Amino acid sequence: MARGPLAIIAGGGDFPPALAEIAARQGHGLFVAALDGAADPARFGAIELTSYRLGQLGRLLDELRRRKIADLVLIGSLPRPSFGALRPEASTLKYLPHFARAFQGGDDHLLRGVVRFFEERGFRVHGPAEIAPELTAPMGALGRKAATPAQHELIARGFCMLSALAPFDVGQAAILADHRIVAIEAAEGTDAMIRRVAELASSGRLKIARGDGVLVKAPKEGQDLRVDMPAIGPDTLRNIAEAGLAGIALRAGRVLVGDRGKLGRLADQLGLFVEGVI
């Protein structure tokens, strides 16, 4: 995209400030709307923020138009809000029916509803990877350690299995160890899946030898990478190390990792490989 004015609508976590910093450096006329209760202002350093509650959507739209901003990125975590806690301002009330509908379905449905909301009002919604591909998994190892041939075999089988699940809209990650698939992620999320494997291993129901055990993670087919890109972070690496697994393989360019250098150093410290593959 061109270097026009850009709005970042920022939720929680490390990714919003990392993206804001990169976008500011790229010379975008940057406007950061920090979502109240989700984004942590302290993490944004010198970057100027404006805070909005979800119920102040009307006010946010007015501000974007006033600033002639047509391009925006939605990034960061957001605790699924209760519809009752929105406390909508007068200028937001008219949008409630749209979100009432979006709230009926699962998370995917809600996210699609949010994208459609902005698009119907003339905004272009961009993915963080379009603005800052350097925040995604690169090809190859992030740290010093790379996967062994035996680990690559597990990784290939894991990604192949995730692809087989594509028609069923499930399977963003899996764990392989002991020559087989030991966990497949569905609604529980990646961290809960890693904990499950750690528990199976510590109770002796699963044997994970040293150097065995990989997490594979990729977007589901059809997942909207603009607003719902899979991500890993320092906690993922720590959980993987704690579960006694050897490393992580990610679809290069299609999974957010944040600061690659920082994550690579943490991987080295923990003795893990973290690798992007095609």
Place this chain on the structure above:
Amino acid sequence: MARGPLAIIAGGGDFPPALAEIAARQGHGLFVAALDGAADPARFGAIELTSYRLGQLGRLLDELRRRKIADLVLIGSLPRPSFGALRPEASTLKYLPHFARAFQGGDDHLLRGVVRFFEERGFRVHGPAEIAPELTAPMGALGRKAATPAQHELIARGFCMLSALAPFDVGQAAILADHRIVAIEAAEGTDAMIRRVAELASSGRLKIARGDGVLVKAPKEGQDLRVDMPAIGPDTLRNIAEAGLAGIALRAGRVLVGDRGKLGRLADQLGLFVEGVI
């Protein structure tokens, strides 16, 4: 199979006594070897048992030969034994290398090793379904309740997904709710998967409406139904009810359910459907 003498090598749970009762009624010359610490003698009623420790395998083989028994069934649960706790008798020592190799792999590998062990010694290993098909899921509902068309749609999608996982030797069960696949079983087992969904629902991370939510269960492709048939029991039904799910669909003839009438009555009590499908 003909009505020749038959040995049942019995582990824990309801299935071994149920099978023994049926086999006795069929007029098999029946010999039941109850595995010490696994089979519960009290459950076998009038049927005569002989107890064996795993370390008395040599003694068991001698007895089978003395009785000219060539046909046997291995059935029931067995806590995965530690190799050190076998305390083998002299007549069993020579078999240790076989089992030492079988112990190296996963559970599947161990089971295949056990089957091969008996086959190499001239025994025929039969599945419980060959002897007593009435212990497996029938076609149609076990109790009064049948799945609705909407539930059948979820069930079809679930079985289709499990089939897609077949090449990867994983996926014996899954749970669908809220129009999607919310859990896939790998190494954790069916009960742990049901508990996971119950926790996601009770923490509000997953919405399961009344009448929504089905468990689908089928053998993995290539699973040896002689010694490793998937099974459900009263606890499965109770867990499903507790998780707020609507029912269970099973591959007819390919999942053990034990006493169909008893399970059907429990399904009625709990307000669940339990249905066998092709």
